[in-house]
Amino acid sequence: MRYLTYSVTGLLWIAGVAVAQNTPATYILDSVVLPASAVQVAKSAPVPVAATVQTHFVVLPELEVEQSWASDDGAGPAHQIGVARAVAATSSVAQTQSVLRWTALPSGQQVAAINIQSTGAYSLRAGVLVDSLPDGAQLHIYSQEHAYAIIARSGAEINALLAKNREAGETGAAANTWWTPEVGAGDTTVEVRLPAGTPAEALRISIPKVSHIYQNLSLPIDSEMQGMNHTATTKAGNAASCNLDISCSSNYQTERNAVARMLYTIESGQSYLCTGTLLNSSKGDFVPYFLTARHCISSQSSASSLQTRWFYRSDSCNSGVPGANSARSSAGATLLFATATTDSSLLRLNETPPAGVTMAGWHAAAPLPTTTPVYGLHHPRGDLLKYSVGVVSDYADCRSNGNGTFSCQLGEANGGFYNVEVSEGTTESGSSGSALFHEGRVVGTLYGGSHSCWVSEGSTNYGRFDKFFAEGASRWLASPAASMTP
Template identity: 40%
Template sequence: MRRDKNFWNLGWAGKASLALALMAGLAPGWAQSAGVVSDGLKVGAHTQPLNTPEEFVKLKRSAISPVVPALVDLGEWGGLKSQDLHGGNGAFQVAAKRQSAASSSVIATNKLLKWQASASGGEIAAISFESADAFGLRLGVQIDSLPGSALLRVYAQGRRDEAFEIAGQRVLQTLEANLKAGDDSAEGRTWWTPGADGEELTLEIELPAGTPGSLVQISVPSIVHVYHDLSLPLESDVTPNTGKAEVIGNSGACNLDSTCYEEYRSQRDAVARMVYITPAGGYLCTGTLLNDKSSSGTPYFVTANHCISSQTVASTLQTFWFFRTPTCNARTLSSATKTLQNGATLLYTSVSPDATLLRLNDTPPAGAVFAGWDASAQRANASVVALHHPAGDLQKISFGAISTTSTCGPVDVTVMCAPMNDMSGDYYRVKWSQGTTQGGSSGSGLFVGGYLTATLSSGTATCSNRAGHDDYARFDRVYPAMKPWLNPVIDTGAGTGTGGTGDGKRAAVYRFYNTQTGAHFYTANAGERDYVIGNYPAFQYENVAFYAYPAATTDQSPIFRFFNTKTGAHFYTANAAERDYVISEYPVFKYEGPVWFAQTQTGNSSVPIYRFFNTKTGAHFYTVNAAERDFVIAAYPVFKYEGPVYYVWTTQ
């Protein structure tokens, strides 16, 4: 059976167009906000610049030696599909969990991991999972121990060159977020891989030289089996002679293609399709990227509580951007579509009003819009527009008006609402004149005059029930709780007011591992990162290590960098006295100046960065991850632990 490749969109979108500017020390500019009303209750939209660097870039490396994976065949899946939710009431289930007895424990998985020598002098092993008749798979990798410099690749057999690649330290960051949120269960220790279309998915692990396979202690007790065909043909896959591909989409016939309405371009570019995993299986919802008052570019993302209500579920999130047709009613998927694979951080959630605020762990793609919002009350009969992904379909648009308000409460996994006779309820009740909503539309935004004013919670509207209604959680009722992020009070004297994060946007600090020397290299300069990737194959790219400020801000201290001209390693310190001592006493260390700014004391949601000294090579190693810190202490006695040295952040 043919499986298109764009449901999970394992293709990469890394661009190096900023390299020269960044190497010259220039920071990317932000597109201008549409404006802020003086009372702070209305914020305009903001567009992600075209030169925005992305974390997961396509690596130009020499061919990796092929690996023969161990095979785990789960056979046919005998489960029944969960009932499809065709109204706006509830998330849309698209996948179920299957248990894998062959890899259910560390001992069983270790037997499957047949370690062999890699081309880089380390070790490599892989496991392939098959589930008959699946439209797609994701693997639940439960991690007991994982080296931070391990590279994990996820791909379908025959498409290894399209593999999603992530460093162990980045995976550990995800699991530490779950633990900090209070989840020390097996589910909290599970990293859910990105997916691929089809009945098979391979997990490959490569270790650097000097790191034995015995240090990898993982299991794969369950997988997610996608039973709804969510694959859609790209416009480039359409045969020119026919002009059209197969009929696509699972949503009702009365839904309207959002691409046909250019006047809503800004709003539609803020909306993403969501796929995430709960203990019950895989689900679809819709969410909206939100701007903040300072247009900082921080990826705040709003959806419904009944979609995502815990950090562990937020960590599984994938978001699909520009998931719509390339032209009006084209019936194909735009080739501009992009997927973010790395989950989100849960900031706020409320059962009623039914709303959740997340911060995406990845940078939204260039051209994505941070939607404007209006935290004032809306009037009855106000005209409204909704943008959403019903049943996970290509983006749709609906037109209607607010009829009244309602009061709602949760019942099991759904939300039940009753109308009010006035505008005092916590939900807007909406009647549609064109279009509708379905399962999968949940969490999507309601716009009045171009500003987000509510998120979809519940409803009875369908294509066959034109008298039905939908209930949207009012943004003005949840805004006070979200205000610390969307409109923080900044104390210009201290630099960090109530809920504030300082005077600027944090920048990603990228991490490399030198496979020849065993030393790590860190840079906050995306141009330098791309230069290293392109010109130094011995440097293994390990994704974002942490976040810091790219320029001087109130209450932040410079981090100084040195280059050891004898060993090629770099040294970093926040201590000016230590900097001066190195300059004075160690001429072999070339001083390279401040490279980013961080805190020397705890606070402001920062985390410590731990430092080690390699007594064998003289190099230093830095990590923000407590699990990696403990792993290094236990596994590498040559590394002398020196404790926390300054404080950074794990998110933007």
Template identity: 40%
Template sequence: MNSLIRAACLGLLVSALAACGGGGDEPSDPGNARGSDASGPVIEGYDLAARAVPKSAAAPAATPAGVAATPVRLEALPEAARTAMAGRTPASGQRNPVRQIGQGRALAATADVQSTARLLNWQPAPSGGTAAAARFHSEGATALRLGLRVERLPDAATVRVFAPDGSDSVAFTGEQVRQTLERNAAAGFTGAVGRTFWLPPVGGPEAVLEIELPAGVAPQEVQVAVPQLSHLFVDLARGKDAFLKIGEAGTCNLDASCAPTLQEETRAVARMEFTGSDGGSYYCSGTLMADVPASGTPWFLSAEHCVSDQASASTLVTYWFYRSASCNSSLLSPLATRVFGGAELLYASGETDTSFMRLLRSPPAGVRFAGSLLVAPPVQGAVAGLHHPFGDLLKYSAGLMESYARCDGLRCEPQSSASGARFLRVRWQSGTTEFGSSGSALFAPLGGRQYVAGQLFAGLASCAADRRFEPDYYGRFDLAYRARLNEWLGTPPVAP
């Protein structure tokens, strides 16, 4: 998360390129945008339903054991903290390209292993083993994420988190927790940050943590703490039509369900939620990527300023088919699905603002693996974006790739030649991008199909009248592919 924090600081200090944005007046199908098609080698996209997908590890029983939970309570945040988080855009117009949706809060009652052990009351469980639980309350939160710090946890243990009424229950085995922490350690996170397992978000101001042990495993084998939680100001966990964020985006955003030429690609885009080492939680957008053999491996592309390290990738939650049920309906699709389990970070580079991961749990059936363009798109070529501004239902933007660009920090300058330019400068003819759009893919048309050409870094424009036609900047996918991504995505065969 260090890169994310640095980006946040820059966002407060630099007025240029401090927000992801772009805009236009009249909705239009991206297929009708004026501009030349791309050309060059590509990796073809494909549908998940037509491919064999590696099976995820079997999930443990999510049903709570039902033991009494010891309460842990935090009072309401100070008014200043609530106001700062609620104020999505400072009056100056300067904005951080990553959308923050929650902040960390320290928990003195469970700050270390010893205090947590005193608080947990182990009781007989219906399974024949034992279980203990703690009920955390953060006054004023819309949702909570608990940070479980692990010193020792048996592989056979089951760790659950759920709402006080037993709903929204999610479970992990001790083995799954250990594997996540081992990935953190292998990436260099050997301290407290690497030993913290962030449980999925639970809607509401309360979340119950329950640990269940099978018969024959002593409670003394459990050495854990919950030194902090993430106090969220939006509800990520309710599911179905109680999902929030519908209608949050600016009014110049365009419903992706109204873009016929992008319907295949809409199934490749996910809303992302992740938590940093300080307990802050954030939104971005990301895209499921195809490889040459169409293996079904869930490769996932976003921005380095969103997910820059393994500890952050381990906290990733993705939301699929988070789109309207029909064009301009503002009703959530019944297919909307949330997937936990985090990701393995394979490549992160600030040079093209690229974050490339492998999701550790498969996305739902029906998703699309997006194809990619392995050369830079042409100047004045038609492009389109698919993204989740402010975490809202999926939106699209349509415009032109105006020029290449060099970026130094958040300052970008146009460049006529692709040589030495690591970014694409895009100007929208319709639609826009906002907070939460960061990391979303830029698509270029070729032969009637759409291919990923970059991922969103930053930009100047928004729905504001004085910024409707300012540019956005995307990291070049072709450069990231040549640098490292070809190792995982493969090399397409050369045409005879």
């Protein structure tokens, strides 16, 4: 049921209660499916000129990384999957310029490429530090293994993304580093094409480090990358055994399409996985607002590095194989609002998700009573979509201890968090930022907790969406209240 609100003589009335006129006009909103008409048509991928481009190869030695997933008991931290590696051969502008070998094309363009391989990596992201990049340049990102699978970005797009970092007050390398999309291989090629008449000296970039991704993301090659459909040849399966496969349930058919797996890289070069949820807006304009945890993304540079994976669920119950319609976006996002009060962040994606995703509704009118049934949809450890079920057991005030842990004081009626008693499934690192739902609407954002497959008596804490909405998210999600004559 959808509740309507209206204002009379300068007051806004919600369920019979008068509140200040400047509050939003909508507190409860239903979900909507994103129509194809709201999605920009993707540009066709260009064909690489592999026969003419001269590529300089940099091979980093094998890196031993301890993968301690089994120690990730309960939810709370983002799930780290990548570490930084220095690249001495391209650590400065001068060194990078010295290894680029330019070839003139019949069009008058110049093209050159650098390929970096990090032995033992499942995937790789290159940190391209930009000193000067012509707007008309084209950067093509691909692996040598899949040279036909290109992600293309213009210099103008990259410059605009980095400008957002600076506008947010970030400086130095954090503000000026573009993290290339990962393309599902342990190497990455950065191919640069300069417009006709542009001297090679106009390009001033370096690649001082890469993010070596040591978890197999089990990503099938998709249509964005190669213009054709392929199915995955490997199974996902990093989540603990008590997690519940969403494809085994007939419930949550609409809201599950609002959930995306997140991959992002921070300034240091470490890469992480979290979960986020696409939100609807009362303005009806299909702007892709995206909800996640503040402990996942709290800076614009991290938001700029964001990649999302949509419809990332098994093609049949417990198959472990991603469905053929799984889709990705790698254009980053704009950080709009983040708060420690509920450990929540609101982003606006820079690229509209694929048609058919759900823009989830939300409930911000009042806190949920205790014993209210709730459920979560999430990607534990980056695995295919799972669900968990429970009830609101208490309210809490939660605070970070500053060392990757946090503590919660229960019984705080005005606290910014719900304490949820989980009865089915669980959450883990990587589930962070995922939405808590009640009757198809978002009511919270996952912070963390002690419940796990091994600690069944533990609980999980979610930031309250009504608090997040009141503190500032309503500015983007709801139209302001307007005076009306009844």
